[in-house]
Amino acid sequence: MTAQSLSGGGLPPLLQLSNVSKSFGGIAALKDVDMTLQAGEIHGLVGENGAGKSTTMKIIAGVYHDYDGEMRIDGTKVHFRSAREALAAGIGMVHQELSTVPDLTVAENVFLGHQPLTKMGTVDWARINKEATRLIASLGLDIDPRTRMGSLPVGLQQLVELSRVLFSGARIIILDEPTSALSPPEVKRLFDVLRKIKADGRGIIFISHFLDDVLEISDTVTVFRNGKKVATEAAATLTKDAVISHMIGRGSIGMHMGESAELTGDDSKPVVLAAEAISDGRQLRDVSLKLRAGEITGVYGFMGCGQIELARALFGKTRIKHGRFLLNGAQKSFKSTAAARGEGIAFVPENRRMMLFRTEPVYKNISIAILDRIHRLLLKPKAERDIAGTRAKDLQIRPPNPNMMLGSLSGGNQQKVALAKWLTHLPKVLILSEPTRGMDVGAKEDVIRIVKDLRDRGVAILVLSTEPETILTLADRVSVLRKGMVAKEFNSGTIHKADLLAAA
Amino acid sequence: MSVTDIQQTGRLKSFLKDQLRNIAPVFTLLALVIFFSVASSSFFSVVNFMNILSQISITAIIAVGLTYVILTAEIDLSVAAIANAVGITIAFFTMQPDYVNIANLPLPGIIAIVLTLLTALAFGLITAFGVTWIGIPSFIMTLAIMQIANGVSALLVRGQIAYSYPDLITMLGSGSIFGIRWTIIVAILFLGIGHLVLTYTRFGRYIYMTGGNREAAEYSGVNVKFIIGSVMVISAVCSGIAGMLAVAYFGSAQQNQFDTYLLDAIAAVVVGGTSLFGGRGGIGNTIIGLLVLGVLNNGLDHIQIDSFLKILIRGLILLSALIINVYAQRLKESE
Numbered sequence: 109m110t111a112q113s114l115s116g117g118g119l120p121p122l123l124q125l126s127n128v129s130k131s132f133g134g135i136a137a138l139k140d141v142d143m144t145l146q147a148g149e150i151h152g153l154v155g156e157n158g159a160g161k162s163t164t165m166k167i168i169a170g171v172y173h174d175y176d177g178e179m180r181i182d183g184t185k186v187h188f189r190s191a192r193e194a195l196a197a198g199i200g201m202v203h204q205e206l207s208t209v210p211d212l213t214v215a216e217n218v219f220l221g222h223q224p225l226t227k228m229g230t231v232d233w234a235r236i237n238k239e240a241t242r243l244i245a246s247l248g249l250d251i252d253p254r255t256r257m258g259s260l261p262v263g264l265q266q267l268v269e270l271s272r273v274l275f276s277g278a279r280i281i282i283l284d285e286p287t288s289a290l291s292p293p294e295v296k297r298l299f300d301v302l303r304k305i306k307a308d309g310r311g312i313i314f315i316s317h318f319l320d321d322v323l324e325i326s327d328t329v330t331v332f333r334n335g336k337k338v339a340t341e342a343a344a345t346l347t348k349d350a351v352i353s354h355m356i357g358r359g360s361i362g363m364h365m366g367e368s369a370e371l372t373g374d375d376s377k378p379v380v381l382a383a384e385a386i387s388d389g390r391q392l393r394d395v396s397l398k399l400r401a402g403e404i405t406g407v408y409g410f411m412g413c414g415q416i417e418l419a420r421a422l423f424g425k426t427r428i429k430h431g432r433f434l435l436n437g438a439q440k441s442f443k444s445t446a447a448a449r450g451e452g453i454a455f456v457p458e459n460r461r462m463m464l465f466r467t468e469p470v471y472k473n474i475s476i477a478i479l480d481r482i483h484r485l486l487l488k489p490k491a492e493r494d495i496a497g498t499r500a501k502d503l504q505i506r507p508p509n510p511n512m513m514l515g516s517l518s519g520g521n522q523q524k525v526a527l528a529k530w531l532t533h534l535p536k537v538l539i540l541s542e543p544t545r546g547m548d549v550g551a552k553e554d555v556i557r558i559v560k561d562l563r564d565r566g567v568a569i570l571v572l573s574t575e576p577e578t579i580l581t582l583a584d585r586v587s588v589l590r591k592g593m594v595a596k597e598f599n600s601g602t603i604h605k606a607d608l609l610a611a612a
Numbered sequence: 613m614s615v616t617d618i619q620q621t622g623r624l625k626s627f628l629k630d631q632l633r634n635i636a637p638v639f640t641l642l643a644l645v646i647f648f649s650v651a652s653s654s655f656f657s658v659v660n661f662m663n664i665l666s667q668i669s670i671t672a673i674i675a676v677g678l679t680y681v682i683l684t685a686e687i688d689l690s691v692a693a694i695a696n697a698v699g700i701t702i703a704f705f706t707m708q709p710d711y712v713n714i715a716n717l718p719l720p721g722i723i724a725i726v727l728t729l730l731t732a733l734a735f736g737l738i739t740a741f742g743v744t745w746i747g748i749p750s751f752i753m754t755l756a757i758m759q760i761a762n763g764v765s766a767l768l769v770r771g772q773i774a775y776s777y778p779d780l781i782t783m784l785g786s787g788s789i790f791g792i793r794w795t796i797i798v799a800i801l802f803l804g805i806g807h808l809v810l811t812y813t814r815f816g817r818y819i820y821m822t823g824g825n826r827e828a829a830e831y832s833g834v835n836v837k838f839i840i841g842s843v844m845v846i847s848a849v850c851s852g853i854a855g856m857l858a859v860a861y862f863g864s865a866q867q868n869q870f871d872t873y874l875l876d877a878i879a880a881v882v883v884g885g886t887s888l889f890g891g892r893g894g895i896g897n898t899i900i901g902l903l904v905l906g907v908l909n910n911g912l913d914h915i916q917i918d919s920f921l922k923i924l925i926r927g928l929i930l931l932s933a934l935i936i937n938v939y940a941q942r943l944k945e946s947e
Contacts, residue, residue: 425830449833463831465824467891476821476832479814486812529832 120183122147122311123168123280128177130163137163138335141177145280145311150302152326152343153315156355157574159332161315165282168313169201170194181280200278204285204412208269210258215240217257218272243271247301263294267301274305281305282313287321288412288591299325317410317612319348331355352606367577373585373599377401379434380568381453381537383422386431391417393592394431399537399568404559406583407572408608414592415572416458419541422570423455424448435536449477452536456526458545458572463526464514470525471496471510477529499528504554520551527558538562539570544578556581576605588612633885633892633940637900637933640883644904648911655914662792668906669795670695670858672898674877676806677850679898680843682881683810684823685890686743686750688847692874693761694735695855696867700765702728702781702856703774703865714772721778725856732852735761739848740841750844765867774865777856785860795857802850807895819843823890879926880905883933889941904929 123145130138138160145151155161166172168179170188179186181197188194208217216223218240226232240253249267257265266286273281283302287295302312302325316322322329326343331354339354356367377400385394391414399405409415420426422433424442433440435451442448448455454477457463465473475482475492482491496510503524505517514525523543530538543559544552559582563569571582579586586598588611596611628635649656674691681688704716705724719727735757742753777785784794810816822829822839830836854873859865884901886893908929912922 423831444835444837445830445833446835446838455831457831461825461828463828465821465828465891468821468824472817472821476817476829476834479817483814485814487814487817 124180130175152322152329155332160335198279200273201282215253368604369580382434389429404569406579406586409589454530454535458542466515652914664906669799672799673854677847690754690757691851692870693758694851696870697761697764698852699855699859736845736848740844744837785857
């Protein structure tokens with residue numbers, strides 16, 4: 109492939125979407141999207157969760173094929189029926205979750221699925237290693253192709269995956285959140301590689317929540333909001349603030365529920381659980397946090413920022429390597445979830461399945477966390493049902509029948525059951541990961557009411573979410589987590605969604 | 613009217629789906645009893661029924677512990693080997709007749725029994741440590757323990773056969789009271805206590821919940837490692853006690869005399885309908901499973917059939933039970 113002049117020059121664009129729309133069960137996810145990717149261009153794609161970025165990418169990559177509108181590659185109309193067809197047409201994708209095989213060598217990963225064979229029909233190892241070395245060196249990297257993939261840092265693994273995509277002949281390369289797990293020097297190295305690829309005349313779509321990164325590397329930036337493209341501008345003329353206001357809509361700041369919040373952090377309230385400079389050796393780096401009685405602390409950050417790990421470390425599911433926990437001033441180490449529960453810490457994970465028993469009745473789901481309080485040895489099913497019945501009434505679980513199989517309840521009601529198991533004996537600390545994600549409006553409001561009520565009864569609450577609205581609706585103070593570190597803390601005053609997006 | 617009908621058929625369907633794992637074994641048992649009663653004149657009698665109970669009593673004691681293990685979605689392949697090793701250990705600690713050429717260590721009966729029980733406990737603790745602390749899958753861990761227990765058996769008897777045990781063991785293993793063999797009474801006792809613990813105690817509930825969704829149990833603050841470690845210990849102790857009684861029941865203690873017990877015990881639990889994926893089933897199921905196996909083994913002796921074919925038939929019965937087991941699980945999950 110020869111290097112081509114940047115943009116235009118009479119050549120048709122590398123990729124062009126015209127009036128692309130897509131709906132799921134009657135609900136529009138994408139409305140009349142136009143987008144153009146030139147050869148030799150890096151095109152940044154930003155927008156909040158659910159704005160339509162992923163749907164657009166899945167259409168380009170052939171995952172969704174029943175959409176309206178038109179897609180052209182090099183001016184030729186295409187309509188992929190499968191991901192395989194898209195791949196054959198030169199579209200390659202590097203996902204946030206890498207799909208490399210840690211136990212194979214770097215070279216084997218590059219050639220995964222299409223190893224060259226010798227005349228004898230055996231795998232041509234000499235050629236694999238030679239080709240891989242050449243390919244990796246062409247990106248300006250120095251990696252021994254015989255290294256085991258798993259022993260490389262994530263940043264290098266990602267570049268190996270990128271080499272694989274390049275090797276497969278991709279001319280349109282989609283990168284999904286490529287910098288979320290990278291340290292600043294790794295980001296710089298990735299950008300060097302991307303500039304080399306772009307100089308080859310390939311086109312890159314760069315999807316990211318990290319606006320600084322997008323603005324630095326992109327030539328053009330497209331912003332999505334609510335399934336529509338709201339802006340396409342040259343990166344050089346854009347500022348971060350301008351991008352954020354495109355993302356959340358001009359003039360709407362402070363107008364809607366969850367767009368802004370008045371923080372009421374009160375330092376006179378006693379600290380119940382303090383995390384001091386905790387690190388888990390992987391995701392979390394020197395995270396400090398103070399949870400106070402009668403306060404909701406919000407932790408905001410993008411997917412992969414370390415929230416999930418933070419919640420698990422606080423509940424004793426995973427062990428920390430450095431730092432310490434103080435519970436009411438006394439140092440504690442939570443060796444197991446049972447130990448954390450014993451100390452009065454409660455946790456509702458982001459995925460309901462993780463803490464519910466679908467094929468058991470509601471009352472067993474609720475009583476599991478308090479069996480030892482109901483009786484030491486023998487079960488008392490009647491007491492369990494009574495307690496579950498009371499909780500069902502308190503939390504308006506519908507239907508309020510403790511003998512129902514959990515799996516037959518709606519999602520919102522299941523989430524309430526997950527909360528209900530911690531509410532019979534008030535915990536000291538309640539950790540909620542994505543407490544309202546995927547819930548309908550009514551159930552969401554119920555959960556918000558319940559959580560605020562618990563705060564007013566003196567529980568120290570930690571809410572972790574990737575949705576700014578959730579944080580702004582609930583939190584009394586906010587910490588923003590960025591790549592495993594606390595990037596910013598907001599304790600009082602008014603904050604807007606834009607402040608959270610800018611800090612993360 | 614029609615809506616209620618639909619609801620009721622729906623409810624009946626979902627009840628049947630839910631109960632498939634419990635209903636199928638009962639029907640299998642009834643079918644086998646009817647078949648053998650018709651096919652053989654000697655099968656259907658009180659004496660033969662007591663025979664069957666006696667024949668399954670040792671397996672029953674092993675199966676109690678194994679039910680606990682399988683309910684947590686783990687497996688214990690060492691049960692028969694531990695029974696063998698512990699049975700040999702009790703003989704090792706007992707004075708043997710002159711013609712038995714074993715360098716053993718005779719001890720007073722009660723001390724011998726306590727030491728032997730501690731041996732069984734030790735096997736269980738090692739398994740529990742490997743599975744929970746180190747994180748070795750129970751399938752492989754208990755395979756290793758099986759080999760170790762076989763090694764202990766081999767070293768203690770060195771190819772010899774022992775015949776004497778403490779009086780208490782001899783009585784419980786080979787004696788009767790009011791015409792009922794003690795092994796049957798012990799087995800009923802184990803099944804009964806096993807059932808009560810599973811159904812009415814907090815520990816039992818934790819076992820079901822751990823098997824039903826281990827992650828959810830952990831996120832609910834259940835000490836999952838403790839529960840799994842405990843069931844491995846319970847299984848080893850049940851196997852050990854079964855082994856002690858069995859050597860008296862057999863009348864001799866020697867290497868490899870428990871070969872069929874591993875498959876029988878697993879088969880009893882699974883044929884009974886306890887889910888291999890954990891969280892469903894119980895001692896009630898295991899009792900039905902034991903009876904199915906007992907009736908099958910005993911009944912095949914009562915009809916004219918190639919004795920080598922019996923082995924194949926048992927395998928086929930086990931396979932059909934496995935199919936029903938997995939199918940029932942899928943129905944349950946598809947709800």
